[in-house]
Amino acid sequence: MKKIAKQVVFYSALLVLWTLLAKLHIWPPYLFPPPWGVGHALWDGFADHSFWIGIAVTMKRMLIGYSLSIVIGLILGLAISSNKFLEETLSGLLVSLQSLPSICWIPLAVLWFGLTEKAILFVVLMGSLLSVTIAMEDGRKQMPKIYGMAGRNLGASGFRLFWSVLLPASLPFIVNGMKQGWAFAWRSLIQAEMIFLSLGLGQLLMMGRDLSDMNQVMAVMIVIIILGFAVDGLIFRNLERRLQLKYGLTT
Amino acid sequence: MIGPASGRASLHHGKPYSPVTTVPRRPPADVIVPKVALDSISLSYKTTSGERLLALDNISLEVKAGEFLCIVGPSGCGKSTLLHLIAGLHPQTSGNVFVDGTPVNGPGTDRILIFQELGLFPWLTVGGNIEFGMKMKNIGKAEREEKVQYYLRLVHLSKFRDSYIHQLSGGMRQRVALARALATDPDVLLMDEPFAALDAQTRDLLHDELERIWAETGRTIIFVTHNVREAVRLGDRVALLTFRPGQVKQEFPVNLPRPRHMEQPDVARTAGTILDCLRTEINKSLEAEYADEKNR
Numbered sequence: 143m144k145k146i147a148k149q150v151v152f153y154s155a156l157l158v159l160w161t162l163l164a165k166l167h168i169w170p171p172y173l174f175p176p177p178w179g180v181g182h183a184l185w186d187g188f189a190d191h192s193f194w195i196g197i198a199v200t201m202k203r204m205l206i207g208y209s210l211s212i213v214i215g216l217i218l219g220l221a222i223s224s225n226k227f228l229e230e231t232l233s234g235l236l237v238s239l240q241s242l243p244s245i246c247w248i249p250l251a252v253l254w255f256g257l258t259e260k261a262i263l264f265v266v267l268m269g270s271l272l273s274v275t276i277a278m279e280d281g282r283k284q285m286p287k288i289y290g291m292a293g294r295n296l297g298a299s300g301f302r303l304f305w306s307v308l309l310p311a312s313l314p315f316i317v318n319g320m321k322q323g324w325a326f327a328w329r330s331l332i333q334a335e336m337i338f339l340s341l342g343l344g345q346l347l348m349m350g351r352d353l354s355d356m357n358q359v360m361a362v363m364i365v366i367i368i369l370g371f372a373v374d375g376l377i378f379r380n381l382e383r384r385l386q387l388k389y390g391l392t393t
Numbered sequence: 394m395i396g397p398a399s400g401r402a403s404l405h406h407g408k409p410y411s412p413v414t415t416v417p418r419r420p421p422a423d424v425i426v427p428k429v430a431l432d433s434i435s436l437s438y439k440t441t442s443g444e445r446l447l448a449l450d451n452i453s454l455e456v457k458a459g460e461f462l463c464i465v466g467p468s469g470c471g472k473s474t475l476l477h478l479i480a481g482l483h484p485q486t487s488g489n490v491f492v493d494g495t496p497v498n499g500p501g502t503d504r505i506l507i508f509q510e511l512g513l514f515p516w517l518t519v520g521g522n523i524e525f526g527m528k529m530k531n532i533g534k535a536e537r538e539e540k541v542q543y544y545l546r547l548v549h550l551s552k553f554r555d556s557y558i559h560q561l562s563g564g565m566r567q568r569v570a571l572a573r574a575l576a577t578d579p580d581v582l583l584m585d586e587p588f589a590a591l592d593a594q595t596r597d598l599l600h601d602e603l604e605r606i607w608a609e610t611g612r613t614i615i616f617v618t619h620n621v622r623e624a625v626r627l628g629d630r631v632a633l634l635t636f637r638p639g640q641v642k643q644e645f646p647v648n649l650p651r652p653r654h655m656e657q658p659d660v661a662r663t664a665g666t667i668l669d670c671l672r673t674e675i676n677k678s679l680e681a682e683y684a685d686e687k688n689r
Contacts, residue, residue, distance in 0.1 A: 289512060
């Protein structure tokens, strides 16, 4: 309760400061828009559905690309953690690839797939795949060995052993990597959309720039921040907390 | 040597019978086939320093159907490892494990091991844990439901069906592990020091329950413990393993009437006899431990 009060005070102060600075007219409004201008742009954007469409397109790409990266990453991580050869070779390559910002995949993606939806998905996939793979690999290593043995002992093997035992047993260890993967994928997607100009929030942002409409630029930025924050704060943090409670990791 | 007309070859449909592969020694047909038979089991492994360590040396044991065998030995004698071998979770270096005369090749739900650390699944409820093995066996939902209820009642946990494992006490977790093992309908229960971490009262209660369940279900039980009195309290027979490498030093039949109790004088007396025999092994294990420390 106290924390919320502090936050209300903080954000109100921020808003007041912004209003004052705008009122002082130090910079022209087309460079430094007032809060109400941005508010208006937000309202207009949602009223003419362009923001809704942008959000829908962006989230759709995000869901497809991210889900793909989860599936491939889990399989890849499982393969690496259960094969000594892969662990000693591929694992190092993946870690080194992770130092490459995923936006660097764009030239390659464009040459391979052209300016298409596939290219965007590829960039999103590369954004989060490595994090998920490495997290799965780590999770398998950190997971207590007893669960795998107990599962085999009770008659689980092959895919069912993975799905009903190894995956849930390593989930508390993977969820952090999944969160990180989401954050990387989110950044890569917005970046890709700004370059590809094919709908989505990234394009709305670039459109604002092209029209020199600072109100729209800041409005879209706010939408991106809120969306990213909501997924991270509401979905992942919640998931983590519930996992910890269920697994008895916190008391 | 073995032609196509040989009776043995005709048993192997599809795969041609190869005389080169070592045929596991089977007991002769006129003898009653033991439920579990260990035939000269040995296990050695490489330690981190690179030397080969013989953990189990030429162990042969037979367990009759419905028998309660306890295995005692000093810590480090490979008791737990032996159970892992019987469960098929780990391959032995040489020798064979037979169940009903058939060599064991990997894990199977005819033998369920209750681990020392239990290995209950924290992401499943008590009911979910008990159901797990049956799900893996593709048993239908109605039958699973019926059995979950039955085993929950058997271990007196019906009220805790929807609880998660971390919400239970140590003794309750033991009972969940027991119910989970029994629910897969194994012929043989392998128990690895299951009550070692419990307080004395809970342990006594679980001894009574285990004895009752054993009598009700007629399962064969191989029970590993370092507590000789516990072994005498529960077992029809106690096998004593030596310290590294583990060998069967001696077997003691326990012919005391049931139900028994840990504090009974005749239980204590029998345990005393076994303990005398065990003491030399414990001393060896202690010596080895101190020697390790000196070397450091």
